[in-house]
Amino acid sequence: MSVSTAVSTAAVAAADEPVCRDTSASLPVLGRDVTVPLVTGGEVTYAALDYAASAPALQRVWDDVAAYAPYYGSVHRGAGYLSQLSTDLFENARRTVEEFLDCRDGDQVVFTRSTTDSLNLLAAALPADCQVFVFETEHHASLLPWRNARVTYLNAPRTPGEAVATLERALAERDPQGPALVCVTGASNVTGELWPVRELAAAAHTNGARIVLDAAQLAPHHPVSVRELDVDWVAFSGHKLYAPFGSGVLAGRADWLTEAEPYLAGGGASRKVSRRVDGGVDVEWHESAARHEAGSPNVIGAYSIASACKALTEAGFDTLVAREQHLIDTVRAGLAEVPEVRVLSLFGDDAPRVGVISFVVEGWNSSHFAAALSAEYGIGVRDGLFCAHPLVRTLLGSDPQTQGECGAPEAAPGEKSLNAIRVSFGAGTPDEHVERFVRAVRELVSDGAKWNYRTVEGRCVPAV
Numbered sequence: 001m002s003v004s005t006a007v008s009t010a011a012v013a014a015a016d017e018p019v020c021r022d023t024s025a026s027l028p029v030l031g032r033d034v035t036v037p038l039v040t041g042g043e044v045t046y047a048a049l050d051y052a053a054s055a056p057a058l059q060r061v062w063d064d065v066a067a068y069a070p071y072y073g074s075v076h077r078g079a080g081y082l083s084q085l086s087t088d089l090f091e092n093a094r095r096t097v098e099e100f101l102d103c104r105d106g107d108q109v110v111f112t113r114s115t116t117d118s119l120n121l122l123a124a125a126l127p128a129d130c131q132v133f134v135f136e137t138e139h140h141a142s143l144l145p146w147r148n149a150r151v152t153y154l155n156a157p158r159t160p161g162e163a164v165a166t167l168e169r170a171l172a173e174r175d176p177q178g179p180a181l182v183c184v185t186g187a188s189n190v191t192g193e194l195w196p197v198r199e200l201a202a203a204a205h206t207n208g209a210r211i212v213l214d215a216a217q218l219a220p221h222h223p224v225s226v227r228e229l230d231v232d233w234v235a236f237s238g239h240k241l242y243a244p245f246g247s248g249v250l251a252g253r254a255d256w257l258t259e260a261e262p263y264l265a266g267g268g269a270s271r272k273v274s275r276r277v278d279g280g281v282d283v284e285w286h287e288s289a290a291r292h293e294a295g296s297p298n299v300i301g302a303y304s305i306a307s308a309c310k311a312l313t314e315a316g317f318d319t320l321v322a323r324e325q326h327l328i329d330t331v332r333a334g335l336a337e338v339p340e341v342r343v344l345s346l347f348g349d350d351a352p353r354v355g356v357i358s359f360v361v362e363g364w365n366s367s368h369f370a371a372a373l374s375a376e377y378g379i380g381v382r383d384g385l386f387c388a389h390p391l392v393r394t395l396l397g398s399d400p401q402t403q404g405e406c407g408a409p410e411a412a413p414g415e416k417s418l419n420a421i422r423v424s425f426g427a428g429t430p431d432e433h434v435e436r437f438v439r440a441v442r443e444l445v446s447d448g449a450k451w452n453y454r455t456v457e458g459r460c461v462p463a464v
Contacts, residue, residue: 097249101251126152137156192217269286270285331423
């Protein structure tokens with residue numbers, strides 16, 4: 001039996017195990033049958049509506065990983081059968097990601113820990129005196145890594161056209177001789193709105209700059225083609241792509257990555273190490289993706305990403321997008337019927353978006369509202385500033401320089417809080433979950449919470 005056949009045969013056997021399939025969802029996910037207790041008594045099936053933070057693992061991914069687990073071995077460092085098999089799976093996972101992203105000839109796929117890790121890797125590889133342009137609307141993963149570069153932070157645009165015009169003006173004023181990089185999100189982790197990536201890439205290239213796409217919120221919902229979008233790099237995280245185990249991807253042009261010192265120094269990144277006569281050490285580094293993958297790689301994480309890429313591709317993004325749009329329409333229509341709810345948006349109600357919606361409720365502290373959704377309805381959402389502090393402050397109309405935390409600030413139930421509530425969903429979300437959410441919002445606003453709550457270490461929790 002070949003190394004590939006061994007795992008594929010086991011995967012088929014695992015997939016044949018009987019599981020409860022939710023026919024209302026496009027792709028089955030783990031946790032769809034988990035029940036949680038309610039403070040008001042009884043239990044309810046948990047409604048996971050915090051996909052923008054971490055999406056539940058696809059059943060397909062879990063089955064594939066479970067089938068591979070007995071065959072797990074070291075990667076690139078062993079002559080044994082399991083090492084060969086693991087190396088084969090790891091490198092095949094790289095090729096699967098290349099296909100998923102429609103990479104160009106010569107592009108590299110580097111496996112990292114997350115989008116944050118990917119963008120910090122690229123930041124460490126920037127040429128000397130590089131200028132970086134980034135909108136204040138970015139997630140902190142793409143807002144903060146550029147500490148050793150000259151950074152221009154661009155104000156939040158209010159239309160896609162304004163975003164392109166703002167970038168063009170900023171690039172026109174830069175030093176045209178030095179290297180430059182634009183960093184932009186594909187879909188906002190706060191509003192879910194799609195950004196004009198292709199147009200921003202054209203603006204960057206026309207002005208001699210390169211562009212990296214933060215696709216953490218885009219890749220799970222829409223196809224991402226490096227060729228069609230004409231971006232130089234793309235970064236995303238496995239844990240938002242229905243793939244657990246802490247792995248991410250940086251894919252794109254090889255030159256800056258090959259010319260830079262390894263992100264981490266160690267085994268795997270080095271091709272040859274020798275002692276010098278003077279007692280020092282000479283190192284010849286790899287020029288492939290291995291240059292920035294020092295140490296024993298997360299082969300299970302990489303394999304889970306590849307499995308998720310295959311599952312999404314086989315399900316068909318046309319089908320996934322159409323069904324997600326149905327869920328988006330359901331949530332937005334339901335929230336629109338509650339006058340006390342204000343949905344946050346940069347580009348307006350008609351802007352295309354993924355299944356990420358943030359809002360505030362008049363008269364409610366956001367942490368209190370989120371706690372009531374969880375404790376009384378079994379619904380998991382996110383409240384806070386979503387690691388995008390400047391954007392949320394702008395959308396809430398507060399001072400963008402106000403200090404805040406990713407979690408809820410100290411605010412008791414009923415007090416105003418400078419944060420918001422975020423509901424997010426995608427493949428695997430049943431209709432019942434979003435319908436329960438809409439009903440819960442309506443009932444909480446009209447009838448109030450059924451339970452008393454208190455603030456503990458900055459979070460609102462049910463009083464006991």
